[in-house]
Amino acid sequence: MSHTILSWAMVFAQICLVLAMALAALRMARGPRAQDRVLALDTLYVNSMLLLMVFGIRTGKVIYFEASLVIGMLGFVATVALAKFLMRGEVIE
Amino acid sequence: MSSIEHAADLPAWAALAVAFFLVVGAGLTLIGTIGFVRLPTFYERIHAPTLGTSWGTGGVVMASMIFFTVLSTRPVVHEILIGIFVTVTTPVTLMLLARATLHRDRAEGNPDVPGEAPAQVLVEDGAATKAD
Amino acid sequence: MLPYPLLSASLVVMWLALNGFTLGHLILGSVVAVFASWGMASLRPAKPRMPKWYLLPKLVGIVLYDIVRSNIAVASILVAGRGRRFRSGFITVPLDLQNPTALAVLAVVVTSTPGTAWLEYNSLSRTVLIHVLDLVDEAEWQALIKGRYEALLMEIFE
Structure with a gap:
């Protein structure tokens, strides 16, 4: 019984996170300005990290957690670089 | 519904706890992202993803830690690292983005944004607020 | 070595x-x-000094409690959506805190709590610009940040 609840909870979590990624992608497409797109990209990174962790719980494989660590680090560096780029004020939209 | 084979030894209370943290974490992340799409201005939108990075990440990390600790398959180093990493990095990215946005809005002369007042005036303002 | x-x-x-x-x-x-x-x-990073490091668990406890509380508050605002009106706005808070490490900790605390975002610290006037999602009373937020976090951080770091 409790295992059925657990597997349904995992399905629910995966659906939620995929929907969240889709919404972040929607915001990235809509903009309206560059900073909205950068923030949306950062949200997308965090959500994909969480989704990979749920995959990791589901399969019990360590490789998913390593992948989500790498995604987290890449996302951080990418967002910082983009924010620095916006900071210069030389971006022409 | 396929049940999870490697979790067959998981006691019922642990399965329920893992399910609870997963649902809360993923649900809050989704609510945050819905707010991210619906809120009208950038400065309001910057609050929305923090739901996903605080309780969203916390919930999934807690679920994973309970799951693998009770099953004792492996040490939960990755989860702790991910939790620390997200907690430390999110404020940095949000602050950088907010400052970049302020800078751009001021450069364009956006009236909704508080301007960069000269330091001397602000000192008096600060003193006045404190005296009040 | x-x-x-x-x-x-x-x-x-x-x-x-x-x-x-x-x-x-x-x-x-x-x-x-x-x-x-x-x-x-x-x-060559500056060595942070924490004379009263044993107060750190108290800070962590307060922050964790506040994060849970403001998560519920922000989530209910976002779920209620257009039905419930809320007003967001900028507030300026004068700070007495000067230690760079303490300021960094305060910035992390304010930003990682949903509903408040640390925008800019002005080191000349020693004020910080904060954006609040549900701004009911400006003085209340200033008192919260100064009394709840800044006082404890000053005790820990100075």
């Missing part, structure tokens, strides 16, 4: 925990740790 022994030791432990305990990884991890501490030394 080792300017930051604690940093090097924790790097070796982390490396072994992530890769498994073998002699090869011990050697590789030690090499990485030594080079990382040399790199850290060349950055």
Whole structure:
């Protein structure tokens, strides 16, 4: 019984996170300005990290957690670089 | 519904706890992202993803830690690292983005944004607020 | 040889925990740790001083409680959506805190709590610009940040 609840909870979590990624992608497409797109990209990174962790719980494989660590680090560096780029004020939209 | 084979030894209370943290974490992340799409201005939108990075990440990390600790398959180093990493990095990215946005809005002369007042005036303002 | 022994030791432990305990990884991890501490030394970071570090758990407890509370508050605002009106706005808070580490901790606390975002610290006027999602009373938020966090941080760091 409790295992059925657990597997349904995992399905629910995966659906939620995929929907969240889709919404972040929607915001990235809509903009309206560059900073909205950068923030949306950062949200997308965090959500994909969480989704990979749920995959990791589901399969019990360590490789998913390593992948989500790498995604987290890449996302951080990418967002910082983009924010620095916006900071210069030389971006022409 | 396929049940999870490697979790067959998981006691019922642990399965329920893992399910609870997963649902809360993923649900809050989704609510945050819905707010991210619906809120009208950038400065309001910057609050929305923090739901996903605080309780969203916390919930999934807690679920994973309970799951693998009770099953004792492996040490939960990755989860702790991910939790620390997200907690430390999110404020940095949000602050950088907010400052970049302020800078751009001021450069364009956006009236909704508080301007960069000269330091001397602000000192008096600060003193006045404190005296009040 | 080792300017930051604690940093090097924790790097070796982390490396072994992530890769498994073998002699090869011990050697590789030690090499990485030594080079990382040399790199850290060349950055010359200011050594943070925490005379009352034993108060840190109290700060962590307060912050965790506030994060849970403001998560519920922000989530209910977002779910209610257009039905319930809320007003967001900028507030300026004068700070007495000057220690850079303490300011960094305060910035992390304010930003990681949903509903408040740290925008800009002006070191000349010693004020900080904060954006609040549900701004009911400006003085209340100023009192919250000064009384709840700043007083404790000043006690820890100064």
